[in-house]
Amino acid sequence: MSLLLTFFILLYSMSTISLEKFEQVIKGLSSAFGGEVIFQEGGIPEGTNLNIQMPKTYPKMRSRREIEEQIAKIHKMLQQKGLKAEVAKYATEIKIRINTNKLFPPGSATPYRSALPAIKEMCDKLKAISVPIRIEGYTDSIPIKTKEFPSNWELSAARAVAVLRIFEKEGYDPKLMSAAGFGPTHPIAPNTTPEGREKNRRIEIAVELPQ
Known part of the structure; x- marks a missing residue:
């Protein structure tokens, strides 16, 4: 016992x-x-x-449908403000393509003052869903060589960073953003016509989708 x-x-x-x-x-x-x-x-x-x-944990995971709905609102807003824009959907991300003719003066990385409200409103709408984004700059194939920009690579990168800086100033989480410049590579239209070159001069906001 x-x-x-x-x-x-x-x-x-x-x-x-x-x-x-x-x-x-x-x-x-x-x-x-x-x-x-x-x-x-x-x-x-x-x-x-x-x-x-758990205040420091990763932000709430958004559904693909929720992200697509918000991007549709951004697309509509950009068109209402007279900016040429389109949406491209991929398996892992969605891109908002914005023609730069009304965003930047030729050969410059300083946005038009008239374009700032659209950029800021786009930031506010993306900030509402708090998703990782990548801001990309693209140019046409016509070479540029200035004191500030030796080539289209520098120009495209500077434009992407300029948009990123506005987003950061408007309160977008820096940890959720990155920027890249692709110069004349990855054209979405032929560079043999004025219309094609205009389409290739663009800023793209790549929004990461949940896996």
């Missing part, structure tokens, strides 16, 4: 949890994921519910 009692005591001791160690584990896990655990004075609160706050 003594051995049997000892055996049950051993099983009970193995099944009990050290509250101190449990508290340390919870705090460690929460801290690693950017959260905070608030314990009542005296250690672990009674009951099974813990007050765990």
